[in-house]
Amino acid sequence: MRESLPGLLVAVPLAGAALVPLIGALFRRGARETALVLHAGVFAIALALFALVQDGAPIAYAMGGWPGPWGIELRLDGLSALMALLTAGMACFAAPLDLSGRRSGAAGGRTSPFGDSLLRGVLLLLLAGLLGIVATRDLFNLFVFMEISSLAAYTLIAAGGGKATIAAFRYLLAGTAAGSLYLFGVGFLYALTGTLNMDDLPVQLAAAAPGAALATGVTLIAIGLSIKAALFPLHGWLPDVYVFAPTATTGFIAAVMAKVSAYALLRLLGETLFGVEAGAFVLDVLLWLGIGGVLVGGALAIAQTDVARMLAWSSISAMGTILIAVAVGSELAVTAALFHVVAHALAKGCFFFAAGALAGGLGLSRVQSWAGLASRLPGTAVAVTVAAFSLIGLPPVAGFFSKYLLLAATWNAGGAAGAAAFAALIASSLLAAVYLFRVLEAVWFRSPAQGSLLAEAPRTGPERLRLPRPLVFAVGALAALTLAGGLFAAAVERRLPRWPLPEPVGAASDLSRLDSARQEGAGTPGRRVLR
Amino acid sequence: MTVYLFIVALFILGLGGMSLLPNLLRKLLAMNVMQVAVIVFFLAAAFKDGASVPILAESGPEGIAAEGYMNPLPHTLMLTAIVVSVSTTGLALGILIRIRRRFDTLNEVSLLRRLR
C-alpha cells in the first residue's frame, strides 16, 4: 500500500474531476457529497504519505512501471509530502464552499444546468494539477500538470463573471507566457542532455560542458516559474485575480498556488540544477528580486483601501519573503521558508475567506467598512486578528516563529545580500504592521458608521448578521491552526524536512552514479556561499 | 542555426505581441505564435541527418538502429504541447466571448479602466 500511494495521490483527484460532473449530469444530486468525500480521501492519502516519509526515506513511484529516465517517475519526500499535505488540506476548506461567483442573497441568476458539479470537478482538477507538480520528477510532466492547474484556475476565476473574466484572461496570458518560457527552457536542457528526468539531468549535465545554452535554459525556466510564483517584478497578474475571483477560489489560490510554483523553483534550482553556475547566478538575482518584492508589495499594500487588494499586495510581499529564503538555500533558510509557507497559507487563507465572506455576502470590501466588526461578528473579528498577527509576525502565532527563523537564516547567511535580506524582512514586518493594524483598529476600536450595514444589524436575535456556515468553519479552523502552529511551533519545526533532502531509496535511481556526479559538481546541495 | 534564429524571432514576436498589442484577441493570436515557436524548437531537437520518420519500417523488429529513425520523444511531447495550446486557446476564446458580451469591447485599456 505504501508503495502505491504516490500514484493514488494524483489519480484519485483526477478521477474525481471526471466523476463529479458525470454524477451531476446523470443524477443531478450527490455530486457535492462525492466531491467532499474525494477531497477528504485525497487529504487522507497526503496525510499518510506525510507520516510515512517522516522516517526520512522518500517513496519513489514509476508510472506505468517504466523507470526513469524513460518513463515518468513520481517521488514523495519530506518536502513534496509537506506541500501535498498543505495543498490537499487547503482544498478541503475550499471544497464545501460555494464556488460560483454569485453574491449570496442573489439566489437568481443563470446557473449551469448541471448545478455546481462542473465547478466542483474543476476544483478537483486544480488540486490534481498542483499535486502532480509537487509529486513529479519529470520536467515535461511538470509542465503538463502546471497547465492542468492553470486551466482549472482560469476557469474558477472566470466563473466569478464580470470583472473576474478580465482578470482571468490577463492571468491566462501571463500564465501561458510563463508556461511557454518554462517549456522553452526545458527544450534547451533537453537538447543539451537528452533527458527530462530530474535525477538523470545532473548526471548528464556533469558530463556536458557548461555554456551559454545551459545558462539560457536555466534562466528561461526561472523566469517562467517566477511569473507563476508572482515574484516581483513579474507579479502583474496577481492583484486583480485575488480581488475579483470568487471567495472560495481566492482563498485556495492565494494560499497554495503561487507557493507550489516557488516549490518547483526550489526543486529545480536548489536541487536538480544545483552546481550549475548559471543556476547559482539566477538564485543570487532571485534574492535581490525577493528583497524588491518584499518592499514593493508591503509599500503598495499600505496604499490600498480595499481589503482584498491590500491582501493581494501582501501576498506579493510574502512570495518575496519565501523567494529570499529559497535563494539563501541554507538548511535553516529552507526550514524557515517551509514554515513560512505553511504559516502564510493558513493565515492568508483565513484572511481571504473572511474578507471574501464580508465583501461578497455583506458588501463590506473597504477597510473603513469593517469599522465595528468586532461588535457584530466577534468570532470573525478574532479570527482575522489571529491571521493578522501571523502575517505581521507577532507572537504567539505561527507567523512569529517563521519570521524568527527567516531572520536567523538571513543573519547567518552573512554578506551584503544577507544583510539586505535581513533588513528587508524587518521592514516587511513593519509595513505589515502599518497596513494590518489599520484593519484591526477599524475592527476593534471603531464603531460602525451611521447607516452602514454593521450599524443597522442587531447584535442578537435571529436577525443578527451571520456568515455561511462552511465559511465560518473554514475561517475558524484556519485561525485555530494558525494559533496552534505558534503554540506548538517546536513540534511543527521538527516535522519539517531537513535540507538538503536525502537521496531516494528506490530501484529506479542509481545512487552511486548520482553521488559521483554531485561530487564532480560544486559541493553539496544546499551549501551556497552568498556573494 | 538558421532554424534556431527563426524560432527565436517567432518567440520574441509572439511575446512582444502579447505585451504590446492593445486588443485581447490579437494578444491571444500572438500567444499562439509564441507557443508554436517552442513546439518547433523541440521538433528541431528530434531531427537527425538521414533519419526516417519514427515508424518502424516493414522489415520487422530485428536489427533496428537508432540512427535510422528520428527521435520520437520530442514528437510525443509536442503532441501533448499542441493539445495544451489548443485547449488554452479554446478556454481563452470562451472567456473572450464572455468579456465581449459583458463589456462590449476587447481593448485592454478600456477594460483596465473598468477594473479600477
Add this chain to the structure above:
Amino acid sequence: MSPAPGKTRLRHGVPRILGALAFAALLGGLVAGIRDLPRLGDPASPAATHVSPRFIEAAARETGAANMVTAVLADYRGYDTLGETAVIFAAGLGCLIILALAAADRRETPPPGLTHRFGSPILDVSARVLTPWILMFALYVLIHGHVSPGGGFQGGVLFGSGLVVVRLVRGRRGPAFGPGPRAALVLACAGVLAFLGIGFLAMAFGGEFLDYGTLPLGGDEAHVRELATLGVEAAVFAAVAGTVCVLFATISAGVRETEAARSAGSASPPGSDG
C-alpha cells in the same frame, strides 16, 4: 465602444523603456543560447544518443507498437497523455462553465425570430456524402495509430468535427444529429474515467498505475500492452470527441442567445452567419 484616440497603448515612459530593455536582454540571451546548441540534425547529439534510442530500438518489442510515437505517448509516457486528456477536459468544462450553457438538455428548437438559414442544398448534399466517410476515417485513424500516424486525439478530433459539420450545415432546423450537450459531457467524462480505469485496473492486478503489462489479457506482455494501448487510445478518443461536441454546443448556444437578443432588440438586420 472604441477607446479614445491616442489611448490605445498601455505603457508609456519609463515602464516602456524598461520593457524594451527586458525584451532586448531576452533576445540577446536566446541568441547567445542557440549559438551554443548542438548542430541541427547531429546524430551524435545528446538528444539523439541518450534515452531516445531505447524508444526506437525496443518500442516494438516492449509495447508492440510499430509507431514509436504511439508507444511513447500511450505507454512509456502514458501518464503525460493522461494529463493531456485532463487538460482538454479542463478546457471543455471551463467553456461550459464560463459560457453558462443555459437549458443544455433541451433538444434543438429554433428560437422565435431566428431568421438565419444555415447551409444550402449543395452543402447539404456534400455533407450527406462526406460525413460517413469522415466518421469512418476517424475510427481508422484511432485504430491504425499503432502502425501509422494517428491515435486517439487525432481520431477524436476528426470524429467530433464530423459531428459538428452536420450541425453547421443543417442548423437547428434539421433533426438532431449526434450527442446533445448532456450526452457529450457524459461521453467526455466517461472517456477520462475509462483512461483512469485502465490505470486503476493495472494497479488492482499488482502493477504500478498505468502499468498495462500486468493486465490479464492473455498472450505475451507486448501483446497485452498493445491491446491496453488501444483501450487507452479509445478512451482518449471518447474524451476528445465528447469535448469537441461540448465546445460546439456551448458556443452555438451563445450564438443563439445573441441572435435572439438581436431580433428581440431592434431593427438590426440579421448578419451573415459564421
